[in-house]
Amino acid sequence: MTVAPEARLALCVARGKTAQQAAIDAWLRERSDAGSGARLAVVAEGAFFELVVPPQFALERLAAGCVCCVGLLPLRVTLTRLLRTFRPDRVLLLLADASHVERLQALVASGQLGVTLEQES
Numbered sequence: 001m002t003v004a005p006e007a008r009l010a011l012c013v014a015r016g017k018t019a020q021q022a023a024i025d026a027w028l029r030e031r032s033d034a035g036s037g038a039r040l041a042v043v044a045e046g047a048f049f050e051l052v053v054p055p056q057f058a059l060e061r062l063a064a065g066c067v068c069c070v071g072l073l074p075l076r077v078t079l080t081r082l083l084r085t086f087r088p089d090r091v092l093l094l095l096a097d098a099s100h101v102e103r104l105q106a107l108v109a110s111g112q113l114g115v116t117l118e119q120e121s
Helices: 017-030 073-085 101-109
Strands: 007-013 040-045 058-062 090-095 115-117
Touching: 007 017, 007 101, 017 040, 017 090, 040 073, 058 073, 090 101, 101 115
Parallel strands: 007 090, 007 115, 040 058, 040 090
Antiparallel strands: none
16 A cells, blocks of 8 residues: 655635635646646635636635634644545645734644645745
């Protein structure tokens, strides 16, 4: 049995439909391997409006509210399900608020979520 490589997670703060869609579009454009079969996924916090990703990529939504302050359960469940079913190479986590980005970065760095933090350039 082979183990899939750990997905890389990018964090981005974007509030509202226009900002979140722009962040998704930019992230997908920046991935040079997006057209070469890389499996990309987006997890958007508080995005209960229409967001568009190409059909080969996954889009999951989280209820609005700080993902670290609600006990991390929704984020853990969503990421675990996504990693097991879709097996993405990279994941974009769109946060609606920047209040606890450092806390979330530390959690990702701890390895508890099954992803590694992608270094932003």
